[in-house]
Amino acid sequence: MSMDEFGLIERFFKAGVVDRSDVRFGIGDDAACLQIPSGYEVLVSTDTLVAGVHFLTVWDGFDIASKAVRVNLSDMAAMAAEPCWISLALTLPEYDEHWLTRFSQGLHATLKRFGVALIGGDMTKGSLSMTLSVQGIAPAGKAVRRSGAKPSDYIVVSGCLGAAGLALEQWNKPDRDPSEHRILMQALHHPVPRLDLLPFVRAYATSCIDLSDGLGVDLAHILQASKVGAMLEAQAIPVHPLVKRAKKNEALDFALSSGDDYALCFTLPQEKRAALPEGCVVIGQIQSETGMRLRDAANQLRSYLPQGYKHF
Ligand code: ADP
Ligand code: MG
DSSP states (O other): OOTTHHHHIIIIIITTOOOOTTEEEOBTBSSOEEOOOTTEEEEEEEEEEEBTTTBOTTSOHHHHHHHHHHHHHHHHHHTTOEEEEEEEEEEESSOOHHHHHHHHHHHHHHHHHHTOEEEEEEEEESSSEEEEEEEEEEETTOOOOSTTOOTTOEEEESSOBSHHHHHHHHTTOTTSOHHHHHHHHHHHHSOOOOGGGHHHHHHHOSEEEEOSSOHHHHHHHHHHHHTOEEEEEGGGSOBOHHHHHHHGGGHHHHHHHOOOOOOEEEEEOGGGGGGOOTTOEEEEEEESSOEEEEEOTTSOEEEOOOOOOOOO
């Protein structure tokens, strides 16, 4: 970047990094060096966030950083991996002290909250975007994949759906009730990576995915990878109360197709249902017949063709 690149990295990124004993060295060398506990494997995931696609430039830098980190950590939660380290490639249109201050505050606060160390990155000049790569660990062979769902498994989601999508649609509605507005924006800016469910998912889930593009399309990834199908119970799908109110008859379809919630969707052998953590809801069952079917309150069946966010 500019002449000041190194001072900038020192000031905004190196200062405030979470101290982890497994980082032999991080920011400052040509590569970071990390210690992996014996018997563990490393899981790696990368996500790019582009201004105008994944966030809006009018958002506070703090919220953008928080979201970027949380979205990456959610991928680790989906794999039942413990996130440890993260790197950040940041492209900025210009040097903006205020923005960088807010961004780095959000970055460090969020990483601290989850105990994850920033171990390196890159800075370039261009239109605003960021690519984060997170690395996590799991005991060898214990990462949970998309491909393990079995016929008769229950399909579970970890919480209410649709709030982030509604927030994105209505973020600049001036007449919105302030407390409702806060709830929606919290869901959009600060999604919760469900790392609290890690022990349960690792112990019992046969497959898992995090909901970034919408329940319909994301569940379809599990079905495809596992070569199975699904029956969903419409009344069981937990639609966010504000979505129900705003969308009325369309609330269910909205919740199925809107992205950015970052709840987990996982499959579970039937006999483990009693152990389900609070807030996790069974929404259907895996079937051997491929495709997705939706059963409504009147017991009517319809086949469901998932819709959600598609980049291309
Ligand atoms: P190189 O030229 O070898 O790629 P850089 O000059 O890009 O190295 O970066 C110097 C050091 O600062 C490296 O350790 C790199 O990982 C780190 N770094 C660069 N940008 C960032 C950033 N945005 N956040 C954290 N660390 C960064
Ligand atoms: Mg570099």
